[in-house]
Amino acid sequence: MSAIGTDEELTARIAAYLTEQSGRTVRVGRIRRFPVGFSWLTYLVPVSGLDDDVGERELILRLGPDDGLFAPYSALPQVRAMQSLEGSGVAVPRAFWHSDDPAILGAPFLFSDKAEGEAVVPWVSPSEPPLEEGLRIRLAHQFIDSLAELHRVDWHGKPIAAMAGDVDEHNAALRSVQTWEALIRRWQMRPYPLADWGLRWLKTHCPRAPRVTIVHGDYRTGNFLQVDGRITAILDWELVHLGDPHEDLAWASMPMYKGGTPYIGRLAEPDLFYGRYAERSGIAVSMEAVRYYQAFSLLKLAATHMAAARCFEEGRFNDLRMPAMGSQIATCLRQMVKTIEATA
Amino acid sequence: MNNSFARLIDGMCATLRQEVLTRLDDEFARGQVFGVINLLNTFKVRADWSAGFLQQQIAAQQAALEGVRELAATSSAAAGLPAMPQDPLPAVVPVAELLQRRDDGNRAIGEWLAWLDVGCQALPGDTLAGIERLLRQAMDAEVQIELRNSPRPLFAEMSSGREG
Numbered sequence: 001m002s003a004i005g006t007d008e009e010l011t012a013r014i015a016a017y018l019t020e021q022s023g024r025t026v027r028v029g030r031i032r033r034f035p036v037g038f039s040w041l042t043y044l045v046p047v048s049g050l051d052d053d054v055g056e057r058e059l060i061l062r063l064g065p066d067d068g069l070f071a072p073y074s075a076l077p078q079v080r081a082m083q084s085l086e087g088s089g090v091a092v093p094r095a096f097w098h099s100d101d102p103a104i105l106g107a108p109f110l111f112s113d114k115a116e117g118e119a120v121v122p123w124v125s126p127s128e129p130p131l132e133e134g135l136r137i138r139l140a141h142q143f144i145d146s147l148a149e150l151h152r153v154d155w156h157g158k159p160i161a162a163m164a165g166d167v168d169e170h171n172a173a174l175r176s177v178q179t180w181e182a183l184i185r186r187w188q189m190r191p192y193p194l195a196d197w198g199l200r201w202l203k204t205h206c207p208r209a210p211r212v213t214i215v216h217g218d219y220r221t222g223n224f225l226q227v228d229g230r231i232t233a234i235l236d237w238e239l240v241h242l243g244d245p246h247e248d249l250a251w252a253s254m255p256m257y258k259g260g261t262p263y264i265g266r267l268a269e270p271d272l273f274y275g276r277y278a279e280r281s282g283i284a285v286s287m288e289a290v291r292y293y294q295a296f297s298l299l300k301l302a303a304t305h306m307a308a309a310r311c312f313e314e315g316r317f318n319d320l321r322m323p324a325m326g327s328q329i330a331t332c333l334r335q336m337v338k339t340i341e342a343t344a
Numbered sequence: 345m346n347n348s349f350a351r352l353i354d355g356m357c358a359t360l361r362q363e364v365l366t367r368l369d370d371e372f373a374r375g376q377v378f379g380v381i382n383l384l385n386t387f388k389v390r391a392d393w394s395a396g397f398l399q400q401q402i403a404a405q406q407a408a409l410e411g412v413r414e415l416a417a418t419s420s421a422a423a424g425l426p427a428m429p430q431d432p433l434p435a436v437v438p439v440a441e442l443l444q445r446r447d448d449g450n451r452a453i454g455e456w457l458a459w460l461d462v463g464c465q466a467l468p469g470d471t472l473a474g475i476e477r478l479l480r481q482a483m484d485a486e487v488q489i490e491l492r493n494s495p496r497p498l499f500a501e502m503s504s505g506r507e508g
Contacts (some may be wrong), residue, residue, distance in 0.1 A: 125500040126506025138474060191450035192445075194483045196457055320379025321502050328497060330490035336485070 004041075004065060004106035014045060014061065014103050021097055024049050029056065039069040040238060041107075044114065050188055060093065060115075063182055064108040067258040067316035069307050070238070074100050075110040077163060080261055081214065081240040082112065084158035086277040089149035090116070091224075091233050115233030117225030122257035122266060130261060138229035140268035141276070144223070146234055147252070148280035151213040160214060164242050172244040173206035173292070179241075189313060194333045198299045201340050207289040209244035216240055219248040220257045221265035249274070250293030254301065255335065288343070295339040302332035353388040357381050361507070374505030378498045387494040395436040402433065450486075453479050 004010055011028050020260040029046035043061040049059065064073025078343040082095040093112040100108040120131070120139065130136070142311025155161055167175050188195070216223075225233045238333050252265055253273065259266040264273045276287045309326025311317050347355075360377055368374050406428045416422040456479055460472065468474075501508050 121500075121503055123499040123503050125504075125506075127508055128500070190447045191454050193450050193453040193479070194455060194487060196454045197480070197483065200457060200461065320376050320383065321499075324379055324382045324497055324499065325501060327494060330487040330494070334484075334487045334491060337487075 003102055004063060007033075007186040010043075010105065014047075017097070017104055018047060018050065018111075022050055024051075031061070040064050040073070040236075041068075045111075058114040059096070060112045061105075062110045062112070063105060064238075066102065066107060068310075069304070069311055069317075069322075073108045073119070073238075075108045076100065077240050078110055078237040080159040080162060081216075084160040084214065085153065087154050090146055090153070091231055092237075093233050093235075115222040115225050115235075117198050117227040117232040119223070119225055119235075120221050120266065122259050124259040124266070126260065128259075130184040131266060135229045136263070139226060140233065140263070140272065142231040143221075143224065143252075143265060144229060144273055144276045146282050147216075147219055147248055148277050148283075150216060150219075150234075151248070151283060152213055153280045155214050155242065160240070160242065163240075164212075167212055167242050169209040169212060169244075171206075172212055172242075173296075174203065176243050176247065177202045177206070177296065180296075180303055184299075184303045184306065187303060187310050189306070189310055190334065191327070191341055192302075192306075193300060194337065195302060198295065198333070198336050198340065202292070202296055202299070205292060205343075207244070207286065207292050208235040208245070209246070210283050210286070211245070212242050212282075213245045214240065215245065215247050216245070218251065218286055220252050220254070221259070222257070222269060244289070244293070245281070246286065246289040246293045247296070249277065249285065250290050251297045251300075253290070253294065254265060254297050256301070289341045291339060295336050295343065296338060297314070298332045298336035302329050302336065305329045305332060348492045349392050350388050353384050357384050357495060365507070366498065371505040378501035378505070382495070382498040382502065385498075389493050389495060399433065402428075446486075449482075 005013075005031075011031050014031070015026055015028040018028070026047055026049040029048070032044045034042045034044065041063045043063070045059045046056050047059055048056045059262065062075070062078070064071065066072065079095045079098045085092045086094065093115045096111040096113075098108075098110040099105075102108065131139070155164075157241045165175075171232075177199065184192075184195055184199070216234070216237065218236050219234070221235045223234065224231050225235065255268070257265050262269070264270055268276075269320045274285045274287070274290070277283075304324045305328050308322040309329070312319070312322035312326065358383055363376060365377055368377065409426075409428045413422075413427055416425075456475065460476060498508070
């Protein structure tokens, strides 16, 4: 956080930057950091003087600090995804200014529109009442339809195509596994042979992707906003990449996100989730591929927890959610094993 | 310290819940307090007092009581008074050494797993299956022991800042 400085320092830097970018005198009100998120820092930034706005408007600023969970960061993947989805049926905030130059605000950053709404969190305590049935069903349908719409987007010729590399239907799974294997090697503070065993299984059982699509990478309850049952924005695009759409289906359906209900993401019956998705996306869902990616998802989650444990151990964050996440590595690996065994 | 480790943990958690959280409004700060409670609950099932200072206390007792016995050796009236047990204290294994041993074992298991992929063609299939089964047993045992010694995580509370 040191490079970002205090809220007062950040506010002054934001005002100077937006003034320079817009060519107008931009004033910034009291910025406020949201308590959500474990990786990018998210701020609400009230500004006035932008464009022809005479009054105050609110922007969202996301900062990828150099001591963050997935550091070093780049704003580019998120920006490319958000730009590629403008005008599509996927509700995304509009991306404005961005840069990976830490000299400007102390860290890579991205300004975007502020979407209205509240998040439905996946982690609920046992005493939390279930979602009201009508609300649950309305959100379930949109949650599914948005994912189907995302996977229908023809990304060729859009900004996100710059991230394609050599990915194709045959190697999409392996490329993703290799990406996460490298992250595990970077983050693990001690050997986890069960993770090695899982990687070994994943590499030898790669499914062929039905097509290469935009993959959100963290598509789940908690990463969308809603107002009265209407999804207003799909958020948190930092893990976006091109790959097998089953990767998103599996991630969304992880047991951790069911919130003690039988529903995927606290929202959708599994039959509805996969059936409606297939109908809306035009992609035939392979349950074998879903199970493969569910096992992979559990390994990815274990890897994320390894990152959290390392982040805390190195003193980069004192956020006590980090060691709590770190304590869940065994849980994820155990569930990964069960998923693989059920697949065999 | 005159209270048990477990009771102190319970007391700290109760104080945080009843005396701190009830007076704290900031959502992020409340989530962090639940994070502290979560960690304290983990310490309760995994930690105890350090053996080091107890050994020092016992050594001081031993030296004093042996000295007293020597000084009072000529007094028949002192013959019935207690002495320190002469049994050697149980060896205390430094936890750092145990952690190192566990990691070395896991590293060895990882190397055996990799060898199964590349260097084991000479072995019959049932032998290979037996090797993999044993490695799996060790790996499964590690996570099961870990899970048996983990309290329910308070993710919902940490995220919302509200009691479950």
